[in-house]
Amino acid sequence: MMMENKVYIRSTGIISPQANFGKKEDFALASEYTGSSLHCIEPDYKSILDPKLIRRMSRIIRMGAAAALECMVHSDVQQPDGIITGTAYGCVEDTVSFLTKMVENKEELLTPTAFIQSTHNTVGSQIALLLKCHQYNNTFVQRGFSFEHALMDALLLLNENEAKTILVGGIDELNETSEAILKRFGLYRTNQNNLQLLTTSGKGSMAGEGASFFLLSSESSSGNIACLDDLKMLFDPNEETDVVQWIHYCLSENNLTWEQIDLVITGRNGNQQGDLIYDKLEFSIAKKTRFAYFKH
Numbered sequence: 001m002m003m004e005n006k007v008y009i010r011s012t013g014i015i016s017p018q019a020n021f022g023k024k025e026d027f028a029l030a031s032e033y034t035g036s037s038l039h040c041i042e043p044d045y046k047s048i049l050d051p052k053l054i055r056r057m058s059r060i061i062r063m064g065a066a067a068a069l070e071c072m073v074h075s076d077v078q079q080p081d082g083i084i085t086g087t088a089y090g091c092v093e094d095t096v097s098f099l100t101k102m103v104e105n106k107e108e109l110l111t112p113t114a115f116i117q118s119t120h121n122t123v124g125s126q127i128a129l130l131l132k133c134h135q136y137n138n139t140f141v142q143r144g145f146s147f148e149h150a151l152m153d154a155l156l157l158l159n160e161n162e163a164k165t166i167l168v169g170g171i172d173e174l175n176e177t178s179e180a181i182l183k184r185f186g187l188y189r190t191n192q193n194n195l196q197l198l199t200t201s202g203k204g205s206m207a208g209e210g211a212s213f214f215l216l217s218s219e220s221s222s223g224n225i226a227c228l229d230d231l232k233m234l235f236d237p238n239e240e241t242d243v244v245q246w247i248h249y250c251l252s253e254n255n256l257t258w259e260q261i262d263l264v265i266t267g268r269n270g271n272q273q274g275d276l277i278y279d280k281l282e283f284s285i286a287k288k289t290r291f292a293y294f295k296h
Helices: 059-073 092-104 122-131 143-159 176-183 240-253 276-284
Strands: 002-015 082-086 136-140 165-172 210-217 226-230 263-266 290-293
Touching: 002 059, 002 143, 059 092, 059 122, 059 165, 059 210, 082 122, 082 143, 092 176, 122 136, 122 165, 136 143, 143 165, 143 210, 240 276
Parallel strands: 082 136, 082 165, 263 290
Antiparallel strands: 002 210, 002 226, 165 210
16 A cells, blocks of 8 residues: 555564564564474563562553564653554463363353453454553454554545554464464474574474554654555465566555665565465565565
């Protein structure tokens, strides 16, 4: 979507498998993991959230709320005009907890807490309560496209002057049950070192999780981190030629050529079958352009 008005990233907050929470500067050395998954390095929540609330929050709610509050702390905005989140699986831990108790108790004497907190919009709702934000609140559940849809919704609101600042985030968690189920489909490797993930190509990758939030603003400020010029999504292309043509179209629409692109970040993750498209793209369209990947 081409945007009539400029949209800026004012601040960020992230909890990830890397030790970068609360740090504005780049981290010099990536954390090393061996196994099938990358689990978040979580902060001391007592310094961020009310201890009485923490006891009633599941892990994904704590991560999402802390990342969102961290994002707001680094901005000069007291309250956003809207909160939009994206998640593929939602609150998996609470869902598993409720279903387990339902089976164990034979559907009798069930406590409602886990069920209430298992809905996908729980994180966005909790953040709204913490910020006392009674404005627009929406959650997108579109599998791997969830965050992109949340971002597009925010850009539409900002360009239509329905809001001046919007808090946008993406959240997903891992737990033993969900990881065990997905392993059956051959999605994850075993005994894999993440720093060697892209040099030992094979079947599957490593599971991941995290909570990332961005405060988007339609107003120019010296405190802005970056300007977001365009957003486009291509769903289910037939072959790599469609992707190549689409990328050329995106560049030409923004009056850019490949020679002007400094960095391309892709989703390469070591899965041999899934990485084929990136191999072809890197070879065919941008031999001199630098590529980067974040999974490892």
